[in-house]
Amino acid sequence: MTEQQQKVNGTGLARLKRAVTCSYAGISAAFRNEEAFRQELLLCLVLLPLACWLGQSNVERALLAGSLILVLIVELLNTAVEVVVNRISVDRHELSGLAKDLGSAAVSMAILFAMVVWLLVLFT
Template sequence: MQQRSPFKSRGGLERLRAAVKYSLNGFRQAWHEEAAFRQELMLFAVLLPVALVVPVTIVERIVLVSSAVLVLVVELLNSAIEAVVDRVSFDRHELSQRAKDLGSAAVMLSLLVAGFCWLAILGPLVVDLAEW
């Protein structure tokens, strides 16, 4: 007979309640412990209203919002990687550094993708306004 983890929820509404609780705790931890997450969340708070009011198609609006959300998702994953690495050991190790560097590279790539999306969609609008 297989043992069940005491940390595993049973299912149904209990599972949903636990998942929401853990997710909210994750957001809380990221806000309190991760300066980069706070900065990116503040940037998102500025960009979201812009994405909702600019005169673009629904698909372009979805790309703008999704690319900004992607940055937050990747930052949360990077923070999780860093937490696990630090949990294992604070000692310097090549593999620990590699894991942290790869997570950081993923965040940078998501920022570049988001920047490209915003520039590609809003760039022509800004040029049109400048010529007006």
């Protein structure tokens, strides 16, 4: 990291504080602006306690909880892609549409993964 980057990002605890602040700002923005994120977060808040209760082992609990958190992570990345595409241009373009579709597909795959994990853990 260059000296200029260290000045901007800080070092040690200052860098950690900045990272936490930026993360909070990103999650807050997603919560305010993205209906899908709010829905998935609500589902996580309901299912995370169930994951801890229904899992028979720590591995099962980790799989159940981790699959839910993965959905939120992928949704945040999808939102980031959409924001960047919209920042570049609001005009319709084949590649812009493809980028957004791929992000949406990634969220769908994360949701499918979570469903498979929950079904396998709870019913096998």
